[in-house]
Amino acid sequence: MNDALRVVVAGGGTAGHISPMIAIADALRQVEPEIRITVVGTPDGLEARLVPEAGYELATIAKVPMPRRPSMDLLKLPFRFSAALKAAGAILDGTGAQAVLGVGGYVCTPVYLAARKRKLPIFVHEANARAGLANKVGARFATGVGAAFSTTGLRGAKVVGMPMRGFVANMxxxxxxxxxxxxxxxxxxxxxxxxxxxxxxxxxxxxxxxxxxxxxxxxxxxxxxxxxxxxxxxxxxxxxxxxxxxxxxxxxxxxxxxxxxxxxxxxxxxxxxxxxxxxxxxxxxxxxxxxxxxxxxxxxxxxxxxxxxxxxxxxxxxxxxxxxxxxxxxxxxxxxxxxxxxxxTQGKADAAAAMAEMIRHSLRGATPPQTTNTGS
Missing domain, CATH: 3.40.50.2000 (Glycogen Phosphorylase B;)
Incomplete structure (x- = not known):
């Protein structure tokens, strides 16, 4: 019987979101070689190129930014967000996801909410010293929260550092x-x-x-x-x-x-x-x-x-x-x-492994071997 874990990872837009997202995916794959990881991003962000290059399947949903002033976009927001939420739910159902990891960005909020509706465990990593809106939402009902800095204000956050791919973390x-x-x-x-x-x-x-x-x-x-x-x-x-x-x-x-x-x-x-x-x-x-x-x-x-x-x-x-x-x-x-x-003296090289351990421990009920090699 194949008991491979199935995890959906959400984030994108800039390298600041994509790099830690891929690093955590690499670390998960290292301790769970058969794991099935699907990345959720937008069709026009850097993830459209970088995620497939890293060897992961990319599913896309439309970006739904919050308009900063009254406009037609603000009136359309509820309909656009509802469509994004439905699309996120379809991805979770189609992949048979057992857990969701979000790193911030436009796509994360609908993925977090779709996961909560399905009672899936949610994990959050916040890269910035001041948390973004999507991760503030996700952290409210997350099973585990990791942060690069101590100043995020996210409830229950554990400072793990910034997840990095092995060629940076171990350089x-x-x-x-x-x-x-x-x-x-x-x-x-x-x-x-x-x-x-x-x-x-x-x-x-x-x-x-x-x-x-x-x-x-x-x-x-x-x-x-x-x-x-x-x-x-x-x-x-x-x-x-x-x-x-x-x-x-x-x-x-x-x-x-x-x-x-x-x-x-x-x-x-x-x-x-x-x-x-x-x-x-x-x-x-x-x-x-x-x-x-x-x-x-x-x-x-x-x-x-x-x-x-x-x-x-x-x-x-x-x-x-x-x-x-x-x-x-x-x-x-x-x-x-x-x-x-x-x-x-300020560097933390094992953040990706720490996030992978957090997710695997929740799903498997056991802690994987300690490692600082987060993939390549």
């Missing part, structure tokens, strides 16, 4: 440095700066790097600029900006290589990025997103306090900041080494 930055630098086009004879605004890109960060890259390159700094999808930085002729010492790409699939290759990284302080920088031990300058509810500043707080990162407000991340603060730091190998060691 050895020093050992991988040479190969990673070669793969990303860096030489060994000059400081390497990696700049990223996350999977969606950051227009203000891109503009600052475009304005100051010549000074960095002129000082002997190599720059890899990850601009985000559709946000290429253009020159006066409308072509992607290119120059000696500077290279831009829209996306890097193997961010573990970026963490290993960089002497310093400039990034938004999304929860996933902050936690991965800590596990890798990569020094960073963090530029919190200036809009929203301030969670990115909270995400960065512990890493900055430990000395593993510097924080600069978006409005002050200027070309002058590059030359007056960032460039001297890049030239100070001793300071960068100290930052890397400090960052490493």
């Amino acid at each position: 050895d930055r020093a050992a991988q440095r040479g190969q990673a630098r070669e793969a990303l086009g860096f030489t060994e004879d000059a400081p390497a700066l990696v700049v990223t605004g996350g999977s969606s890109g950051a227009a203000s960060i891109n503009a600052t790097i475009a304005a100051g890259f010549e000074k960095l390159a002129g000082a002997g700094v190599q720059v890899l600029h990850i601009t985000g999808r559709g946000k290429a930085v253009l020159d006066a002729n409308g072509n992607p900006l290119a120059a000696p010492g500077y290279r831009q790409v829209e996306y890097v699939d193997s961010m573990n290589q970026a963490y290993a290759a960089a002497d310093l990284m400039v990034a938004r302080s999304g929860a996933g990025t902050v936690c991965e920088l800590a596990v890798a031990g990569t020094p960073s300058v963090l530029v919190p997103l200036p809009i929203g509810n301030g969670e990115q500043r909270l995400n960065a707080a512990d890493l900055v306090a430990a000395g593993g990162a510097m924080l600069v407000e978006d409005a002050f991340f200027t070309a002058e900041y590059l030359t007056e603060t960032l460039l001297p730091l890049l030239k100070d190998a001793e300071a960068l080494t100290a930052m890397g060691h400090a960052a490493k």
